[in-house]
Amino acid sequence: MASSTMNRWLRPEVYPLFAAMGVAVGICGFQLVRNICINPDVRVSKENRAAGVLENFTEGQKYSEHFLRKYVRNKYKLLLINLNSRNRPGM
Template sequence: MAHAAWNKRWIKPEIFPLFAAMGAALGICGFAIARNIAINPDVRISKEDRAAGILENYNEGKSYKDHSLREYVKDCKPEIMPGLNRFFSASK
């Protein structure tokens, strides 16, 4: 009985975009948390690493900051639709 009421309330076509947006937001947050825990040089999980204090690991921090996506878009112009921008800004 309660399952049928839940289905009647939440399983509607109007709710699917909300589920998609929430799923995407949770996915992005999960990715960011996992990336920081796994490879961030400032995050130390083990007790031995935390006892080391502040490390002068500039090269490790630079490699974390300049990841492969940032290297890929480094030389690109910050445009979303470059063809459309060229069409409307070209001299006639």
């Protein structure tokens, strides 16, 4: 029984599925850990939960304006720059 299951799922055709699922689980795990550890709205300890709603705008701004968002903000947002520049009217 176990060998037939292994032969069914461990084929080279299934490797991209495993890779895609691994990437998806990794992204979800990263977001979970990031939110639990550094999100100012998530409070795990009992003392922090008792504080209620906090007016911590600077901490929230620091959390939402992370490195990747700052890096991408002023970049050119088109993926296929050469192809898109040829198809624009007036160019």
